[in-house]
Every structure is written in structure tokens, then in C-alpha cells.
Amino acid sequence: MNLIDFLREHEAAIVQRWCDLIFGTYAPETVQFLKKVKNRFDNPVAYQTNEGVKGLYKALIYDMETEQLSNYLDEVIRIRAIQDFSPAQAVAFIFLIKNVVREQLREHFKGEVRIDQFSQELFDFDCRIDGLALLGFNVYMNRREKLHKIRLEEVKNKVSGLLRRTGMSIDYH
Template sequence: MRLFEFLRDNKGDIQERWVNLVLDSYSEDAAAIFKREQDRFANPVGYSTRHTLTTLYSLLFDHDTPQFDQLRPALEDFIKIRAVQTFTPASAVAFVYDLKGVIRKAVSRDRAVEAGSVDWEQLHDTLDTVALQVFDLYMACRERLYKTQLNEYKSMNHMLTQHGCPAAGLADDTTKLMADVHPLNIHSNEAR
């Protein structure tokens, strides 16, 4: 059996191992919750991970050629989630490379697979192309996040500097109140 036939025939097992490996990249407690809870709304990270990785696997291996043109929409929501988490760029993209290890282990357990160097080279090229697209998406999401934060900072700064010093507004109100109060004339005849 050729490598890509093996990947199609063993899709469920490989996908499940891959999803579990990616979810294990979170803390132990979080990973347990992400693996256990299947509801989309109660567990958006776990659901998104499972849904995205199974869709990605199908786009890469269910057809004669990988469907690279459909990757971006399939990956976008998942990468947005990873972009707001505390992942470094390398660890945010690592899930693509995790698939290489999962496939290697699955192939090594099945002696019927005839995977030549050309098949492995094609697999590595495919996953490297995906990793580059994921990295571009991740960096675009991070840039959007930083621009949003900068705009929020600027707008808050604008609110503070619109009237000068924040205490300036209080000083103006105090001056108006003081204008209505007539000062006591200590030197007047009434005071003596």
C-alpha cells in the first residue's frame, strides 16, 4: 500500500492521534477539559481544534492533490484563537509539524506500507506549504490584534489629552464655583 492510500484508509486513527497531540500542547487541566467536552459552545477551543484539524486533514489527503486554495478559510478561526493565546509563533505553527510525527509513527506500526522517498518528500513538501500558510495567517492575526490594542490605547490617550490635563476640567469647575462665592473682606469695618 502506498503512503497516501494509507493516509486515506487510516484517516480516523491518525486524525484522533493528531488532535490529542495538539490538545496536549495546552496545560494538563485545560487539555483534559478540551478533550472531554464536545459541545461547541461549552468548549470552543477543543471544538475548533478538532473541527479544523479534521477538515485540514481531509483537504490534504482525501483528494488526489491537496486543496491548498481552501486552506485559508478552514484555518482562519482556529488561528485567530491561537493568536490571542500565549503561543510563540513557532508553537502556534507546530501543530502542522506534529502531523509529520503522527504519520511516521502510524506508518512504522504498519509493515504493509510501501513509502518511498518520493512519497515522503511529497508529504513533507505538502506540510511545509501548509505551515507557511499557517504562519502567514498567524502573523496577520497578531498584527491585527496589535493594531487594535494600539488604537484602543490611542483613543484612551486622546480622551485624556483632549482637554489637556485630566485635572484641568476639575480646575475649571472649581473656578466657576469660586466666582460665585464672595470673599470675606478681613479689612472691612464690619470685621473689626
């Protein structure tokens, strides 16, 4: 068995574990909530994180465009970029998949097969994750820049009616 087959076969378990680790970056009381409440509207952080991670993982194990990868990253990072995380904490979750995969391999083969049998493939996989993290950095910055643009727009909009009254042009739409 090669690594990619393993990753495809164990998709559900790996995604679940990756998500659980991401939830683990919140306070303990919050972790309980994130894991327990399944309704997507009552628990949007868990839902959107889960959807993003599911998509990301699919993108990793099947061929997908970079843009799609960025969109899935954005699902998760859009939330973390405005929560109480430092920039590094907001994107660090991407790297966690490296350990998740190793964990799953160890658990599955239980010593029958040495992990280093996959060493070249794991190295390649890790490189892709490093690339993903760089994309994640782009996504994070886009989100922060978006926030600042919105802040500027908001300041303008607060007086937009008055500006319109004075005949100053505004681009409302």
C-alpha cells in the first residue's frame, strides 16, 4: 500500500482527528461545545471549520486547483483571523495534519510495518503541507486586509447620507 491510498482510505478518521486538534486550540469549556453541538446554525464555528478541513483534506489527496485550496483554507482562517489568536496561532493548525497522519499510520499498522517505509512519501506530503501553510499565510493576510478595508468603508458609510446631501460622490453599491 502506498501512502496516498492509505490517506484516501482513512479520510474520515484523519479529518475527524485534525478537526478535534483544531478544536483543542480553544478553551476546555469551548472544546466541549464545539464537539458536542452538531447543528450547523447553533455551532457555526465547528461547522465551518469542519467543512473547511474536509475540503482541504480532499484537495490534498485528490487533484484540485490552488484556488480551491485557498477557498477551503479561507473557511477556517476567516474565523481564526478575527478570534483571539495570534497570526501564528491562526494558521498553525495546517501543520497539525503532519502528526495526525503519522499517528494514524502508527495506529493502523501497530508495529507491523515501519513508518519509515513511507518516508519518501511522507517527506513529499510534508512538503505539500508546507506549501499549504504558505497559502494559509496569504489567506490570513487577505482576511486582515479585508478587515482594514471594511473598517475604512464603515467610517465613510457612517456619514454617507450626509455626503450624498452635499453632492459629494459616493460609490454606495
